[in-house]
Amino acid sequence: MSGAVDSEPAVDVSEGIAARALSSQDKPHAENSQKGTGTIESVYEWIDERLGLGEVIALARHKRIPVHSQSFWYYWGGISLFLFVIQIFTGILLLVYYRPGAEAFESVRQITYVMHFGWLIRSAHSWCANLFMFSILVHMFSVYFMKAYRKPREVGWLTGIALLFFAAMFGFSGYLLPMDELSYYATKVGLQIPASIPFMGAFTTTILRGGPEVSDFTVQRFFALHVVILPLLFIPLLGLHLFLVQKHGNAVPPSEEAKPLAARKSIPFFPNFFQKDLAMWLISLNVLALLASIFPWDLGRQADSLVPAPAGIHPEWYFMAPFHMLKILGNWLPGATGEVVGILLFTTGLAIWVVIPFYDGENKTGTRGRNAHYFGLFAVAALIITTALGYWGIR
Amino acid sequence: MSDPVLIESQPEIEVPFEEAESTPTRRAFVGIAAAAGLCYAGAVCYPIYRYLASPAEMAASEGAVRQVTLDKAQALPLASALMFKFGSSPAMLIHGADDSWVAFSAVCTHLGCTVKFEPELNRIHCSCHGGVYDPHTGKNVSGPPPKPLKAYQVNVGATSVTVSRA
Numbered sequence: 001m002s003g004a005v006d007s008e009p010a011v012d013v014s015e016g017i018a019a020r021a022l023s024s025q026d027k028p029h030a031e032n033s034q035k036g037t038g039t040i041e042s043v044y045e046w047i048d049e050r051l052g053l054g055e056v057i058a059l060a061r062h063k064r065i066p067v068h069s070q071s072f073w074y075y076w077g078g079i080s081l082f083l084f085v086i087q088i089f090t091g092i093l094l095l096v097y098y099r100p101g102a103e104a105f106e107s108v109r110q111i112t113y114v115m116h117f118g119w120l121i122r123s124a125h126s127w128c129a130n131l132f133m134f135s136i137l138v139h140m141f142s143v144y145f146m147k148a149y150r151k152p153r154e155v156g157w158l159t160g161i162a163l164l165f166f167a168a169m170f171g172f173s174g175y176l177l178p179m180d181e182l183s184y185y186a187t188k189v190g191l192q193i194p195a196s197i198p199f200m201g202a203f204t205t206t207i208l209r210g211g212p213e214v215s216d217f218t219v220q221r222f223f224a225l226h227v228v229i230l231p232l233l234f235i236p237l238l239g240l241h242l243f244l245v246q247k248h249g250n251a252v253p254p255s256e257e258a259k260p261l262a263a264r265k266s267i268p269f270f271p272n273f274f275q276k277d278l279a280m281w282l283i284s285l286n287v288l289a290l291l292a293s294i295f296p297w298d299l300g301r302q303a304d305s306l307v308p309a310p311a312g313i314h315p316e317w318y319f320m321a322p323f324h325m326l327k328i329l330g331n332w333l334p335g336a337t338g339e340v341v342g343i344l345l346f347t348t349g350l351a352i353w354v355v356i357p358f359y360d361g362e363n364k365t366g367t368r369g370r371n372a373h374y375f376g377l378f379a380v381a382a383l384i385i386t387t388a389l390g391y392w393g394i395r
Numbered sequence: 396m397s398d399p400v401l402i403e404s405q406p407e408i409e410v411p412f413e414e415a416e417s418t419p420t421r422r423a424f425v426g427i428a429a430a431a432g433l434c435y436a437g438a439v440c441y442p443i444y445r446y447l448a449s450p451a452e453m454a455a456s457e458g459a460v461r462q463v464t465l466d467k468a469q470a471l472p473l474a475s476a477l478m479f480k481f482g483s484s485p486a487m488l489i490h491g492a493d494d495s496w497v498a499f500s501a502v503c504t505h506l507g508c509t510v511k512f513e514p515e516l517n518r519i520h521c522s523c524h525g526g527v528y529d530p531h532t533g534k535n536v537s538g539p540p541p542k543p544l545k546a547y548q549v550n551v552g553a554t555s556v557t558v559s560r561a
Contacts, residue, residue: 093446115449117442289438 063249063269068256073142074273075280077245080139082281083132084238086288087170090125091227100223102216104179105302112299119296126297128288129171133318135284136164144376147360147369148251154357156244159237161354166234171316173226179219184303185313187222188214193322196339213305254369312394321383322346324390353379457482462559469551476512481558485509486547487519488556489530498558499533500545510544519544 048054065074097115099107111118140160143149149157176187191214195205210217256264267273301307315323329342352359352375360372460482471477474492478485478501485501489512499519503510508523512530519528526538533544550557 093443096447114453116445116452118446118449120442121446285435 060270061268063246064266065269065273066250066252066256067265067267068252070142070146070253070256073138073146074250075277076135076139076142078277079280079284080132080135081238081242082284083128083135083288086128086285087125087132088231090121090128093121094125095227098177098223100177101220104177104216104219104223108178108180108299120292123292123295123297124288125174127291127295129174130316130318131284131288131291133167133171133316136160136167137318140164141376141380143251144356145373146251146253147372148253149357149360150251151357151361153244153248153251154361156241156248157357158354159241159244162237163234163241166230166237168318170226170230170234171318173222173230175316176214176219176222177226178299179303180300181303181307181310182300182313184214184305185309186315187218189313190315190319190323193319193326193343196326196343198340198343214303314390314394317387317391320390321386324386324393325382327393328386328389349379349382454483458484462557465556465558467554468556469554471556474514476514478509479558481547486558487512488549488558491531495531496549496551496556497531497533498547498549499528500547502544503540504535504542504544505538505540 044053065071094111097107097111097118098104108122111122113119143157143160172187172190175190176183191205191209194208195201197204206212208221210221252264300310314320325346326339326342329345330338332338333341356372356375360368362368463479463481463486465477465479465488468477468488471488471490473490473494475490477488477490479488480486481500486498487501487510488496488498490496492514501509503521503523503526505521505524505526508521510519510521510526510528513520514530517530518536519530519533520526521528521538521540524539526540527536528534528540528544529536533546535541535543546561547558548561550559
């Protein structure tokens with residue numbers, strides 16, 4: 001990748017130089033559009049006059065992406081965005097035949113086995129959900145370790161965390177919708193996490209579940225959550241998140257920040273970086289297509305509360321860590337104490353994670369920067385180890 | 396600092412770019428990219444089309460139905476009708492007051508509403524736009540319907556009635 005980057009016209013990031021370089025690029029274009037009398041030009045002018053396309057193009061030309069040894073991590077936000085768009089499209093397609101409530105399982109059975117290519121669309125939606133979670137986690141940890149949350153990007157970090165939370169809610173609510181055995185019991189078990197919130201856990205869980213047990217009511221409200229409430233919250237928040245990226249530009253890691261401005265390299269976002277973004281999207285699409293078609297998502301037997309839970313019931317991998325931490329603490333400290341301590345520990349860790357920009361907000365290396373780095377390593381290790389232990393336990 | 400270099404470097408980049416436009420490698424690349432793009436578009440659009448068209452295809456295969464057997468329909472009282480589905484579309488079996496048996500498509504030939512047998516007025520009526528059909532022949536008698544109702548053949552058995560395409 002670095003070879004390709006080197007071949008681009010690498011330019012100093014100093015604003016004045018960039019602006020002059022751009023004005024020299026603009027001129028030939030302006031001449032062309034004056035000379036051109038073709039239909040394309042007149043259509044362009046018609047639209048430009050009304051929508052101000054020129055401003056958008058000028059903005060796209062100004063936008064530059066830093067080039068350095070860690071540039072690879074810049075792709076993950078874009079990959080996440082692409083996967084989210086796939087989720088919207090496949091989700092709408094599933095909505096064409098899905099029926100929530102009592103008929104949920106039957107309608108998913110119909111999608112999977114009766115409708116042409118229904119299995120593929122459902123499989124793509126399920127696989128893409130997992131790839132999406134994976135890619136936003138990579139995005140988050142790369143932002144963390146590149147210290148891209150520092151001033152003035154705190155709100156970008158906070159909106160990102162909120163988006164991760166909503167994505168997890170998307171995953172949790174969507175997992176129940178087929179209402180097969182696995183999704184039924186995974187939801188029962190997963191609801192143990194909100195249930196262990198001190199004081200209001202039982203109340204919250206009952207409201208979320210729509211009664212004392214997972215039932216048709218649960219499917220109906222998880223469906224409302226999945227296709228109406230969460231998109232209504234997620235999409236505007238995503239808009240703010242993307243606006244902030246546009247406003248502040250890409251952060252560079254401290255190692256790069258230490259260099260003088262003249263020694264830093266960058267490439268134009270359009271078309272140079274955008275081409276690479278497209279290539280990444282194409283790779284993501286291929287990975288998704290292979291996974292979805294070679295390993296089609298399974299549909300188990302219809303959920304039935306009278307049939308005992310099959311062996312090895314567990315939540316999705318991205319919920320495994322908190323689930324297993326609760327289990328470990330539950331073993332150490334029996335009864336409600338374990339659950340409360342577990343949820344307090346997890347909440348404390350999460351709270352530190354959320355407010356890290358306010359602890360390590362200054363753009364210099366020091367104790368706080370180092371502490372934040374070690375805390376990040378600890379968090380990654382804790383998540384990986386508890387997830388591995390969780391899977392080891394159900395093997 | 397390096398302004399002059401930058402501004403001069405623009406034409407240097409542009410010129411080979413323009414020239415390259417006519418070289419076979421560039422043309423080949425554009426061709427391959429376009430072909431690959433078409434393949435992707437096809438691989439995405441074809442499954443989506445088939446997926447969305449599934450109910451229409453299922454209805455078409457149901458439309459291939461040649462005959463329907465209606466259990467216990469031989470006990471239908473005089474001057475009454477039984478509504479049933481012939482394939483995917485509604486149909487009616489009429490046991491006339493004179494003990495005659497007829498079956499028609501129950502889809503109005505005007506705009507496709509389901510029609511109703513009205514024995515007291517001795518007619519088949521469509522309440523959407525007031526179309527009237529003859530209950531013995533299915534002929535359009537008055538109102539907007541342009542054509543008679545499609546008639547089916549009826550065979551009354553000991554335990555059922557069989558309706559088949561004419």
